[in-house]
Amino acid sequence: xxxxxxxxxxxxxxxxxxxxxxxxxxxxxxxxxxxxxxxxxxxxxxxxxxxxxxxxxxxxxxxxxxxxxxxxxxxxxxxxxxxxxxxxxxxxxxxxxxxxxxxxxxxxxxxxxxxxxxxxxxxxxxxxxxxxxxxxxxxxxxxxxxxxxxxxxxxxxxxxxxxxxxxxxxxxxxxxxxxxxxxxxxxxxxxxxxxxxxxxxxxxxxxxxxxxxxxxxxxxxxxxxxxxxxxxxxxxxxxxxxxxxxxxxxxxxxxxxxxxxxxxxxxxxxxxxxxxxxxxxxxxxx
Amino acid sequence: xxxxxxxxxxxxxxxxxxxxxxxxxxxxxxxxxxxxxxxxxxxxxxxxxxxxxxxx
Numbered sequence: 001x002x003x004x005x006x007x008x009x010x011x012x013x014x015x016x017x018x019x020x021x022x023x024x025x026x027x028x029x030x031x032x033x034x035x036x037x038x039x040x041x042x043x044x045x046x047x048x049x050x051x052x053x054x055x056x057x058x059x060x061x062x063x064x065x066x067x068x069x070x071x072x073x074x075x076x077x078x079x080x081x082x083x084x085x086x087x088x089x090x091x092x093x094x095x096x097x098x099x100x101x102x103x104x105x106x107x108x109x110x111x112x113x114x115x116x117x118x119x120x121x122x123x124x125x126x127x128x129x130x131x132x133x134x135x136x137x138x139x140x141x142x143x144x145x146x147x148x149x150x151x152x153x154x155x156x157x158x159x160x161x162x163x164x165x166x167x168x169x170x171x172x173x174x175x176x177x178x179x180x181x182x183x184x185x186x187x188x189x190x191x192x193x194x195x196x197x198x199x200x201x202x203x204x205x206x207x208x209x210x211x212x213x214x215x216x217x218x219x220x221x222x223x224x225x226x227x228x229x230x231x232x233x234x235x236x237x238x239x240x241x242x243x244x245x246x247x248x249x250x251x252x253x254x255x256x257x258x259x260x261x262x263x264x265x266x267x268x269x270x271x272x273x274x275x276x277x278x279x280x281x282x283x284x285x286x
Numbered sequence: 287x288x289x290x291x292x293x294x295x296x297x298x299x300x301x302x303x304x305x306x307x308x309x310x311x312x313x314x315x316x317x318x319x320x321x322x323x324x325x326x327x328x329x330x331x332x333x334x335x336x337x338x339x340x341x342x
């Protein structure tokens with residue numbers, strides 16, 4: 001019988017339902033708290049006994065999960081998602097590059113490395129635009145640059161922030177979209193659920209973590225193709241592909257590597273955690 | 287089972303929890319993580335607060 005592990009630092013709804021889904025299939029998904037681990041990375045002794053054949057990395061802290069993935073892959077453990085995928089998805093700049101390179105429609109984005117150049121970039125893109133940190137999630141610190149004055153203020157604040165990654169100025173055209181986006185959960189080569197995420201009453205962002213509301217979404221054939229192509233472009237796995245609707249069609253703005261599917265689960269009849277466990281089991285067989 | 291909040295010493299009723307789950311204290315509002323001691327018994331620890339890199 002294959003064994004799977006669940007690497008976590010916080011048990012959210014998603015982790016709970018994954019544990020239950022595995023149990024239903026008669027598989028033990030061993031929960032392992034990443035906060036209570038230390039690993040020798042200079043020898044390559046197998047850790048299969050502890051971590052099983054395949055590990056599902058579900059840490060809420062991106063960098064913790066990413067580094068743990070690298071350590072385990074070097075010990076021969078298959079991790080979902082692989083380091084190569086998480087490192088792209090965890091960085092908005094790398095994601096934009098990969099999407100654009102693969103010919104996937106994505107918002108026009110400019111990057112700058114000083115406040116002054118960021119201002120020039122914003123002016124070039126035209127107001128309003130959107131500034132986003134290259135890392136982080138739940139819409140944290142994403143801000144609309146409505147005009148020159150707002151941009152100046154936000155860029156000045158950015159400059160004062162301690163983490164050097166905030167000085168990577170990632171500025172994106174503002175997409176004229178309805179007050180919603182589309183979150184699609186992709187498992188391997190299959191779309192398992194797709195939802196509209198409507199922004200909550202007190203926020204312009206659509207993240208469920210910010211109070212966004214979920215509604216089932218029926219994707220057109222064309223959009224299915226674009227979304228699957230985006231998932232493949234970052235390397236595939238268990239992913240949350242986010243799209244915005246423009247008049248001409250959808251644009252993909254983000255691919256999430258530790259996908260939160262609580263919102264999708266609430267409006268979908270598909271057994272999303274069950275599909276993820278099946279995917280992990282299939283990787284064992286390979 | 288009744289446990290004490292490590293932050294305010296308030297009583298917290300704990301049932302059917304799993305390790306790693308987050309509870310909040312009704313008295314002080316602290317977020318607490320369910321943790322297992324070496325002897326297998328359950329304890330509550332103050333949970334980590336949201337980091338800059340948290341999320342999907």
